[in-house]
Amino acid sequence: MxxxxxxxxxxxxxxxxxxxxxxxxxxxxxxxxxSLDIEIAKNNLEINSINNNIGNAGGLPTVNLNANYNENSTSVNQKLNNGNTIERAGARANTLTPNVQASILLFxxxxxxxxxxxxxxxxxxxxxxxxxxxxxxxxxxxxxxxxxxxxxxxxxxxxxxxxxxxxxxxxxxxxxxxxxxxxxxxxxxxxxxxxxxxxxxxxxxxxxxxxxxxxxxxxxxxxxxxxxxxxxxxxxxxxxxxxxxxxxxxxxxxxxxxxxxxxxxxxxxxxxxxxPAVRFNTGFNYSRNYSQAGLFILNQSYGPFAGINLQMxxxxxxxxxxxxxxxxxxxxxxxxxxxxxxxxxxxxxxxxxxxxxxxxxxxxxxxxxxxxxxxxxxxxxxxxxxxxxxxxxxxxxxxxxxxxxxxxxxxxxxxxxxxxxxxxxxxxxxxx
Incomplete structure (x- = not known):
């Protein structure tokens, strides 16, 4: 036993x-x-560390590129003061307006x-x-x-x-x-x-x-x-x-x-x-208009701009x-x-x-x-x-x-x- x-x-x-x-x-x-709980806490710390940036606080300037392009096909029937008549079917026209804009918050x-x-x-x-x-x-x-x-x-x-x-x-x-x-x-x-x-x-x-x-x-x-x-x-x-x-x-x-x-x-x-919020804006504009019919076949303009924006x-x-x-x-x-x-x-x-x-x-x-x-x-x-x-x-x-x-x-x-x-x-x- x-x-x-x-x-x-x-x-x-x-x-x-x-x-x-x-x-x-x-x-x-x-x-x-x-420990997965510790890993989660580490990830939360990493997230808040990444977010701790003056850019997230809105203190850095923003720069944007904008562009717009339109294409048109129109029929034109115009009578001028001198008696001339302009008739055009399916006339092409397009507009291109790109610009670069920068903005920074001042206050x-x-x-x-x-x-x-x-x-x-x-x-x-x-x-x-x-x-x-x-x-x-x-x-x-x-x-x-x-x-x-x-x-x-x-x-x-x-x-x-x-x-x-x-x-x-x-x-x-x-x-x-x-x-x-x-x-x-x-x-x-x-x-x-x-x-x-x-x-x-x-x-x-x-x-x-x-x-x-x-x-x-x-x-x-x-x-x-x-x-x-x-x-x-x-x-x-x-x-x-x-x-x-x-x-x-x-x-x-x-x-x-x-x-x-x-x-x-x-x-x-x-x-x-x-x-109030004050912003300084600046940039460069370009505009191009083309038309097969009308007074101007081509009209384009470009140049810098700057300004102050106030919101109260x-x-x-x-x-x-x-x-x-x-x-x-x-x-x-x-x-x-x-x-x-x-x-x-x-x-x-x-x-x-x-x-x-x-x-x-x-x-x-x-x-x-x-x-x-x-x-x-x-x-x-x-x-x-x-x-x-x-x-x-x-x-x-x-x-x-x-x-x-x-x-x-x-x-x-x-x-x-x-x-x-x-x-x-x-x-x-x-x-x-």
Whole structure:
């Protein structure tokens, strides 16, 4: 029976030899390289970087080439003052009017300046959004990485329990041969052993699915076999005051601040429409008219031109006034959203830190409890071999040991997740 149990465990574990080993650094680097969310944020930054140009703000001159050509076929019947008559059927006539025109904006209420500033703020906002997405993606990958470490710890605990259950069954069978045990105890031991084997298979499924989740975050093939060998080590040096001081540098908050400035510049763009717009226009005109009938067979003219164009807004149905009101509301909303985000980040930091400290304190106590449970289990096992403890004593000691193991790894995981979140909030996640 002991050999069969050992074989069962080996069959569940032998796939590890064909698995690809991943460290935490591998997971982080792969996520940074493959994350589609990060790629989208990079593309948005590139778009806003391209748009951040004075030409898009309307500050550069425009040069256009225009040309128009018309061909006509007409019938002419003309009587002149001198008594002559001109009659022509199907007379051809054509007109060609090409020109080159350049125009540059001289003044429009500083709208160009406001637009250019808005485009700059949009680019800066995209940079912060990219930074935030990087922090979020890395944090998500790290949490899932340590979840796999946690699930593997559960797996090892169940495997230890199977070994203990198999050993208990072996002892009972030896006792039965000596006439010191009965079938009831053996059957119960077999039921317990089979139940733990089922638990191991269930835990293997949970572990495999956790790995699939991590592969999804890293944008890798979901059926790739990966192996992670690590322990959960928690940074105990985090101080709440340090986290709170770093929150103003959180990329989400910096992006919200940029959004306020974007809205302010958009308001200035609208206000600029109340001022006159002045443009300087210049160019070169050419005109050619040809007709087979009429006073002039050919008439052409050409030459440069220059002029000033002035446009003064007087009334547009109150549209501009309403646009200004909505723009001011946009600024207020952006400010309120920023303030709400500050409250959310600060409250999240405090709550996470509370959980972080609590998990560390409980973990320290649970370490002692786990060691005690291990010692108790070893003692009960020895006493059981000597018929000085009952099977119920052994089962209770075994359950206490398993529960202590679960609590210990859960507390370590909770503390680690809180540590990751605190470092994400303080923008120090990638500085380790």
């Amino acid at each position: 002991r050999r069969l149990s050992f074989l069962f465990i080996v069959l569940l574990s032998n796939a590890a030899y064909a698995q690809q080993r991943f460290t935490l650094a591998d997971v982080v680097n792969t996520t940074l390289k493959n 429009n209420g500083f709208r160009v300046k406001a637009t250019q500033k808005r485009l700059q703020e949009l680019e800066l906002m995209s940079k912060e959004q990219l930074n935030a997405q990087i922090q979020n993606a890395v944090a998500e990958a790290m949490v899932k990485y340590y979840d796999i470490v946690r699930q593997q710890s559960y797996f090892r605990t169940i495997r230890q329990s199977i070994e203990l259950s198999a050993k208990r069954l072996e002892i009972l069978q030896a006792k039965k041969e000596a006439g010191l045990s009965n079938n009831v105890e053996i059957y119960q031991a077999e039921v317990d052993l089979n139940a733990r084997k089922q638990d191991l298979q269930t835990q293997q499924l949970i572990l495999d699915q956790a790995k699939t989740d991590l592969l999804n975050i890293m944008n890798m093939k979901p059926d790739l076999k990966i192996d992670i060998q690590d322990t959960i080590l928690v940074d105990k040096s985090i101080v709440l005051d340090s986290v709170m001081k770093m929150i103003p540098l959180n990329p989400q908050l910096l992006s919200a601040n940029q959004m306020i400035r974007v809205s302010e510049q958009a308001e200035k763009e609208i206000q600029a429409q109340r001022y 807004p007087l009334y547009n149905g109150g549209i501009l006034k309403r646009q200004e009101k909505t723009a001011r509301i946009d600024v207020k909303n952006a400010t309120l959203q920023r303030d709400n985000l500050v409250n959310t980040l600060e409250a999240g930091a405090v709550r996470t830190y509370q959980g972080y400290r609590n998990a560390l304190q409980q973990r320290d106590a649970e370490l002692k409890n786990y060691a005690t449970a291990q010692t108790l289990l070893d003692l009960i096992m020895e006493r059981y071999k000597l018929n000085q403890a009952t099977i119920l004593d052994l089962r209770e000691a075994q359950k206490s040991f398993e529960d202590a193991g679960y609590r210990l790894v859960n507390l370590s995981y909770a503390a680690k997740v809180a540590e990751i979140e605190l470092k994400r909030l303080s923008s120090t996640l990638l500085k380790d």
